[in-house]
Amino acid sequence: MISIKNLHASIEDKEILKGIDLEVKAGEVHAIMGPNGSGKSTLASVLAGREDYEITEGSVTFENEDLLELSPEERAQKGIFLAFQYPVEIPGVSTTNFLKTAINQVREARGQKALDAVHFLKLMKEKMKLVDIDQALLSRSLNEGFSGGEKKRNEIFQMAMLEPKLAVLDETDSGLDIDALKIVADGVNTLKTKDTATIVVTHYQRLLEYIVPDYVHVLYQGRIVKSGDKSLAFELEEKGYDWIKEEVAAI
Amino acid sequence: MSTDEQILEEFTSKEYEHGWSVDFEADEAPLGINDDIIRFISAKKEEPEWLLEWRLKAFKQWQKMTEPNWANVKYPKVDYQSIRYYSAPKQDKKPKSLDEVDPELLKTFERLGISLQEQKRLTGVAVDAVIDSVSVATTFKEKLSELGVIFCSFSEAVHEHPELIKKYLGSVVPANDNYFAALNSAVFSDGSFCYIPKGVRCPMELSTYFRINAANTGQFERTLIVAEDDSYVSYLEGCTAPQRDENQLHAAVVEIYAAKNAEVKYSTVQNWYPGDKNGKGGIYNFVTKRGICAGDHSKISWTQVETGSAVTWKYPSCILKGDNSIGEFYSVAVTNNHQQADTGTKMIHLGKNTRSRIVSKGISAGKSQNSYRGQVEIMKRAENARNFSQCDSLLMGDKCGAHTFPYIDIKNKSAQVEHEATTSKIGEDQIFYCQQRGIDEETAVALIVGGFAKEVMNKLPMEFAVEARKLLALTLEGSVG
Numbered sequence: 001m002i003s004i005k006n007l008h009a010s011i012e013d014k015e016i017l018k019g020i021d022l023e024v025k026a027g028e029v030h031a032i033m034g035p036n037g038s039g040k041s042t043l044a045s046v047l048a049g050r051e052d053y054e055i056t057e058g059s060v061t062f063e064n065e066d067l068l069e070l071s072p073e074e075r076a077q078k079g080i081f082l083a084f085q086y087p088v089e090i091p092g093v094s095t096t097n098f099l100k101t102a103i104n105q106v107r108e109a110r111g112q113k114a115l116d117a118v119h120f121l122k123l124m125k126e127k128m129k130l131v132d133i134d135q136a137l138l139s140r141s142l143n144e145g146f147s148g149g150e151k152k153r154n155e156i157f158q159m160a161m162l163e164p165k166l167a168v169l170d171e172t173d174s175g176l177d178i179d180a181l182k183i184v185a186d187g188v189n190t191l192k193t194k195d196t197a198t199i200v201v202t203h204y205q206r207l208l209e210y211i212v213p214d215y216v217h218v219l220y221q222g223r224i225v226k227s228g229d230k231s232l233a234f235e236l237e238e239k240g241y242d243w244i245k246e247e248v249a250a251i
Numbered sequence: 252m253s254t255d256e257q258i259l260e261e262f263t264s265k266e267y268e269h270g271w272s273v274d275f276e277a278d279e280a281p282l283g284i285n286d287d288i289i290r291f292i293s294a295k296k297e298e299p300e301w302l303l304e305w306r307l308k309a310f311k312q313w314q315k316m317t318e319p320n321w322a323n324v325k326y327p328k329v330d331y332q333s334i335r336y337y338s339a340p341k342q343d344k345k346p347k348s349l350d351e352v353d354p355e356l357l358k359t360f361e362r363l364g365i366s367l368q369e370q371k372r373l374t375g376v377a378v379d380a381v382i383d384s385v386s387v388a389t390t391f392k393e394k395l396s397e398l399g400v401i402f403c404s405f406s407e408a409v410h411e412h413p414e415l416i417k418k419y420l421g422s423v424v425p426a427n428d429n430y431f432a433a434l435n436s437a438v439f440s441d442g443s444f445c446y447i448p449k450g451v452r453c454p455m456e457l458s459t460y461f462r463i464n465a466a467n468t469g470q471f472e473r474t475l476i477v478a479e480d481d482s483y484v485s486y487l488e489g490c491t492a493p494q495r496d497e498n499q500l501h502a503a504v505v506e507i508y509a510a511k512n513a514e515v516k517y518s519t520v521q522n523w524y525p526g527d528k529n530g531k532g533g534i535y536n537f538v539t540k541r542g543i544c545a546g547d548h549s550k551i552s553w554t555q556v557e558t559g560s561a562v563t564w565k566y567p568s569c570i571l572k573g574d575n576s577i578g579e580f581y582s583v584a585v586t587n588n589h590q591q592a593d594t595g596t597k598m599i600h601l602g603k604n605t606r607s608r609i610v611s612k613g614i615s616a617g618k619s620q621n622s623y624r625g626q627v628e629i630m631k632r633a634e635n636a637r638n639f640s641q642c643d644s645l646l647m648g649d650k651c652g653a654h655t656f657p658y659i660d661i662k663n664k665s666a667q668v669e670h671e672a673t674t675s676k677i678g679e680d681q682i683f684y685c686q687q688r689g690i691d692e693e694t695a696v697a698l699i700v701g702g703f704a705k706e707v708m709n710k711l712p713m714e715f716a717v718e719a720r721k722l723l724a725l726t727l728e729g730s731v732g
Contacts, residue, residue: 048687052679076689088684092702101698102688109689141702158688 001026001197002047002067002166007058009046016042018222019058024166027194031208031233032201034219035241040201041085043219044170047199048082049075062166076102077109081164083155085171090142095154096124098142099161106162127160131187149180156187167191168199173207185210205237218244280337286310289437292337296406296440299413309426309436316430319564322593323622323654326535326562334500336438336471395453400484401446402457405473408444415446419477423506423543423570431502431537431564435471439504442472447482447513456712458487474505478513480546485516487715499524501560502537511546511573516554518711520719523559525726530589530618533561540567544576544602552579553596554710556719558726561590566624568597571605571633578607581707583719585700585726586619586651595624595656600636600666609640612704615651616727622654629666637667644674645703647696647727697724 002024009017016039024030034040046053047060049072060067067075090098103123104114115123128135133153143151152172159167169188173181188211192198200211208216208230216232217224220241225248226232236244280291289310293303318329395402401412409416426436443459459474478484488505501523509515517540526533536559542551553567569578580596598607607627615621621644629636644653655672677699685695700723701708708716 048683050683071691072683072686073689073691076687082687084684084687088678088680090681090684090699090702092705093698098685098688098698101694102685102690105691105694106689162688 001063003059003061005059005061007043007046007060008056009042009053010056011042011053015056016053016222017046020219020222020224022217022224024197024199026165026197028215029192029198029200029211029213031211031213031216031230032199032219032224033203033205033216033233033236035245036203038219039222040203040219041170044082044085044168044199044201047075047168048072048080073105074109076162076164077106079163079165081159081162081167083152083159083167083169083172085174087143087146087151087155089144091144093142094140095138095142095157099124099158102158103161123161127157130190131157131160132183133157148175149177149183152176152180152184153187156184156191160187160191163191164196166197166199168201169211170201171203172200173202173204181207182210205233208233220244220248278338279335282335283332284310284334284336284438288336292438292440295337296409298406298409301417302409305420305426306437306439309433310438312427313430313433313437316427316433318430322564322624323620323656324562324564324591324593326591329500329535331434337440395455398451398454399448400451400453401444403444405439405442405444405475408475412444412446415477416444416475419475419506419508420473421506423508423541424504424539429539432504432539435473435502435504435539439471439473442474442503444474445476445484445486447476447478447484449479449510450481451479452482453484456485456487458489470499470501470503472503474503476505476507476515476517476542478507478509478515478549480511480513482510483514485712486518487712488517488519489522489715489718499533500535500537503539505538505540505567507542507551509542509544509546509549509551509576512548513546514550514552515542516552517542517567518715519553519555519557520711520715520722521555521557521559521563522722524561525559525588525590526561528588530561533590534559536560536563536565538563538565540565541570541597542568542578543570544573544578544605546576547573547602548575549573550577550579552577552581552710554581554707555583555594556704556707556711556722557582557584557592557594558722560592563590563592563594565594566596566626568599569607570599570601571607571636572601573605574602575604575606576602577605580607580609580611581710582611583614583704583707583723584612584621584623585614585723586616586621587726588617588619590617590619592620593622593624595622595626597626598628598638600627600629600633600638603632603634603636605633605636607636607638609638609642610706611640611642612707613642613644613653614647614700614703614723614727615644615653616647618650620652620654622656624656624658626658626660627668628659629661629663629668631662633663633666635665635667636663638669640668640670642670642672643703644672645700646674646676693724693728696727700724700727 004020004022007017007020032040055068100120107114137150172184213230216228218226280288289306424432427433445457447453507515523534523536544551551569557563571578578598584592584594586592596609609625611623613621613623623642627638642655646653653674657670659668681699682695701720711719
């Protein structure tokens with residue numbers, strides 16, 4: 001589904017990603033772990049098309065298309081979804097209104113007819129049940145005054161509504177208590193199909209107890225320095241990141 | 252179709268949409284202003300002697316006044332002798348119905364999206380359309396007259412209802428009130444008159460469309476609204492002007508009189524040509540709008556969405572004379588490129604238990620300057636007066652400016668006055684967030700700005716709100732990135 005080759009990215013002339021290689025197929029869940037400042041969130045942002053970053057080398061192919069040529073909205077329209085670490089507040093715009101605009105623009109880009117109010121509401125109802133979110137929250141200004149848990153749950157609800165092919169969850173577990181974490185993870189698991197893929201970016205192993213990855217990659221100093229199956233996550237939880245750092249230093 | 256979709260659909264054209272002009276055979280006054288020009292205008296309109304005298308007196312006063320320069324706007328001095336003060340579309344006889352109206356004129360309305368036919372049939376809005384200062388078609392008059400509501404052009408009112416005009420003209424905005432009001436009083440060409448008799452709730456929104464057509468024509472319309480005891484009216488005013496390189500002057504006066512228990516809601520969507528990207532051309536919009544809550548428990552509410560004009564100087568105000576009367580001002584002012592706006596309101600509390608509420612949302616983009624100027628005055632006799640003011644500014648980019656000048660003057664200790672102000676910037680984070688959900692940048696800006704202005708937009712009558720949201724989006728096109 002997505003193929004990342006030798007990806008280098010800088011911000012203000014500082015190189016953050018120094019040659020990432022990653023291959024994600026449909027139906028797979030990949031976890032990207034690593035210590036703070038290793039470039040995890042940068043990778044998520046680069047995939048979503050954030051313009052602050054300059055791609056200096058490498059390629060990203062999504063469904064046989066050069067992803068790096070596409071604008072952020074085109075990437076979204078083609079099925080890439082980023083659940084933000086810090087969801088942004090938009091005062092005066094309800095989640096409902098926001099999503100209606102988003103969905104219809106995505107549909108338009110795909111040559112589909114816009115959803116009318118009736119079908120949109122039907123879809124909303126269906127997805128609300130799926131991620132167990134309250135109607136009242138969706139009528140409020142997007143993310144404004146939301147608790148950490150409400151923000152993250154709202155991200156997952158948006159994901160449910162937009163039905164992406166590739167979901168990138170950027171530190172979705174940060175700031176969540178265990179109950180909220182479970183709800184978010186349940187949502188992600190429910191939405192997972194054999195045709196979709198998920199990249200979970202996280203510092204801690206605990207989210208991976210609920211969203212079980214097929215592959216775990218350790219990102220350190222802008223490179224993937226170790227890959228393995230879910231047991232790697234447990235190992236990291238137990239031993240921390242220092243042994244990885246030492247291994248890298250030894251090379 | 253939802254509002255959002257409509258905005259989206261019409262989101263593609265970058266140029267000023269209403270930038271075209273239609274050739275009518277104009278019936279014009281020579282350039283400049285003097286006693287003779289005023290006599291010419293008055294004669295053209297077959298006015299009674301007293302009105303001519305009133306005009307001439309205003310002109311005399313205007314000559315002694317100097318153009319105000321306290322507003323936070325800069326523009327080259329207006330040469331008042333190079334303006335044409337009267338220009339009427341030529342018509343052989345007055346039309347009795349729409350069928351008799353010049354088809355070119357009707358086309359003009361259609362391009363503006365206000366086909367009278369459509370409006371008549373679909374929305375039930377009575378439109379008194381003013382092109383280049385003379386009313387050409389008035390609809391629904393008969394239906395309104397059954398209720399005793401008078402809604403007609405100002406010129407017609409002068410002939411048909413002289414006693415009302417004589418009584419109320421200049422009663423809220425005296426001819427010598429300020430420089431531009433005095434100029435208007437001397438040369439006003441037409442406008443609208445609206446009278447709601449005692450106890451009548453006007454069953455439809457009354458709407459006037461203004462449009463400046465001929466080049467070098469100043470438009471000086473006058474609107475007078477009188478609401479008698481226990482009456483209600485909602486009045487809409489929309490403005491557009493064709494695109495021209497030279498600056499055109501627009502100096503209107505609006506007067507509202509609300510008697511006991513009367514309520515007047517006045518909504519404006521102003522979209523005068525703002526000039527091009529380099530600040531060339533555009534309308535100077537120097538307008539005096541004022542209402543008086545003369546009777547107890549009366550209410551006047553101003554709602555404005557200002558997206559146009561090169562320079563705006565405008566402060567819709569309320570004089571709260573009656574006890575328990577209420578004044579409201581809801582405003583969204585958008586400036587882009589080189590536009591300058593100095594706008595706000597005055598709330599003058601004279602009566603007991605009077606209340607006023609001010610909600611101002613300023614949006615600045617490009618190299619524009621957007622100022623809120625408000626005055627809240629609590630007079631000695633105004634026991635327990637209350638005011639709440641909220642001024643929010645939204646900045647787009649780092650070359651524009653937002654300014655707030657709130658003046659508060661309290662002469663009664665029982666007053667409660669609150670003022671809140673915020674300034675924020677449209678963040679790249681907000682735009683990126685929208686884009687990541689598949690929303691393009693222009694739509695994202697429209698969405699964010701719409702959210703910011705929501706509280707005011709919600710005060711607009713439905714059919715106006717749609718247009719206003721479209722205008723907001725169009726005005727801000729291309730202003731990010």
